[in-house]
Amino acid sequence: MLLLIVGVLHALLRVQQAEASPGLLAKLGRVMKEKAAGDYERFFKGTSKTRERLGLVEELLTFWSLEDYEDTLEELEEALITADFGPKTALAIVDGLREELKAGSIKTADDMRAALKRQIVSLLEPASSSSSGGKSSELQLQGQPAVLLIVGVNGAGKTTTIGKLAHRLSKEGARVLLAPGDTFRAAAAEQLAEWARRSGAKMGTFKEGGKPGGVLAAACNDAKQRKDVDVVICDTAGRLHTAYALMEELANCRKSIANVLPKQPCETLLVLDGTTGLNMLNQAREFNDTVPLSGLILTKLDGTARGGAVVSVVDQLKLPVKFIGVGETPEDLQPFDAVNFAEALFPAVQKQ
Structure with a gap:
């Protein structure tokens, strides 16, 4: 009798956990972003090189006067263009x-x-409004399980970003499965498996040389059947945005996921290497044409002076930045906060 009661209690607990998961997922993106908003110091350190490059802008702000503002605005526009804000975005700000x-x-x-900070924030934040079809800068986890499809060119840092994202989601209580869709490189699966071990995530089955769409579909089906997975993060092979056949393969991966889990993936995120500056624009356009993107993850911003391109990419594509990478640790993958970003680029002058 006692064993029967214990069994029933365990069953009820499993049902409660399964029912609690959707509520957890719905608010997880907001919780992560709210925590990041209070971590300004990490944003500040991670944008130091970009801030140095904006030295001329800082000088113009310091010695600005109302009398000759037109000349100052022209100089400011040129300085922003030099700092990778791009001509269109620099003109919009000015x-x-x-x-x-x-x-x-x-x-x-x-x-x-x-x-100036208000203008930058206004360009970064409309991406979460009607101008972008309602896309939000918060991670939107919907469905059980929710599926994230991560795409990008070679060397952008996709696999590492997936590992860090798995770590952060697991830390917030989500149960994560990593799906090794890069079937061309066994090393990618090994790296993903190591991240799964470190983050406490589950690891999907790897099939070297297999069709990526089939591997991702199998992982999603496994997650669907086992009932103990909240989020599936799908890795994909790096590919040049100009390689038509590989881009078509990416579209097939998305369809394969949807065949198993309708309305998934709930997020299709493009990982961009922040060190490439405005070259990110063409990459993002091509990927967005092939697999409609819901947002961007910008990596390696701590190692580049070209962080101004973040504003241009969002302004031009109307796609929100979901996360930025400002360091090596999992915590350095930060939910993007437009106000913190603008403040880090142009911090308030301390009065003596």
Whole structure:
């Protein structure tokens, strides 16, 4: 009798856990982002090289005066272009500042600094509004299990990013399975398996030389059947955005996942190497045409002075940045926060 009662209690507990998972997933993206908002120091350290490159902008802000603002705006536009903001985005920022100046809301150097940060945030945040079809900068985990499809070119840091993401999700209580869709490189599966071990995630079956779509579909089906997986993160082989056949294969991977789990993947995220600057734009456009993207993950920002390109990519593509990589540890994969990012690029001047 006692054994029967224990068995029933265990069964009830499993049901409660299964029912609690969707609620956990629905708020997980918001919880992670709220925690990141309080971790400004990590953003600040991770953007130091970009901040150095923006030295001329900093100088223009420091010595700005209302009398010759048109000349200053022209110099500011040139300085932003040099810092990888790109011509269109730099012009949009300067035009916004000009409107604020004409409206009389900018009178001092401090006002100008605050206005510049507002303009940058306004370009970064609309990607989560109606202008991007409702795409949010928060990670949107929907379905049971929720599936994330991670794509990108060779060397962007996909597998490492997947490992760090698995670590962060596991830390928040999600049960994660990693699906090794890069069937061309056994080393990729080995790296993924090591991340699974370190993060406490489950590892899908690897089939070297197998069809990636079939491998990912099998992993999703396994997660669906076993009932103890909340999130499936699908790795894919790196590919040049100009390689038509490989890009078509990526589209087939997405279809294979949807055949097993309708409405999945709930997120298709493109990993971009931050050191490539504005070259990211063409990559993102081509990937977005093949597999409609829901967001971007920008890596290696701590190792580049080209972080200004983040603003241009979001402005041009209307795709939200979900995460940025600002260091080597799993915690350095940070949910993106537009206000923290702008503040890190142009920190407030400390008064003496």
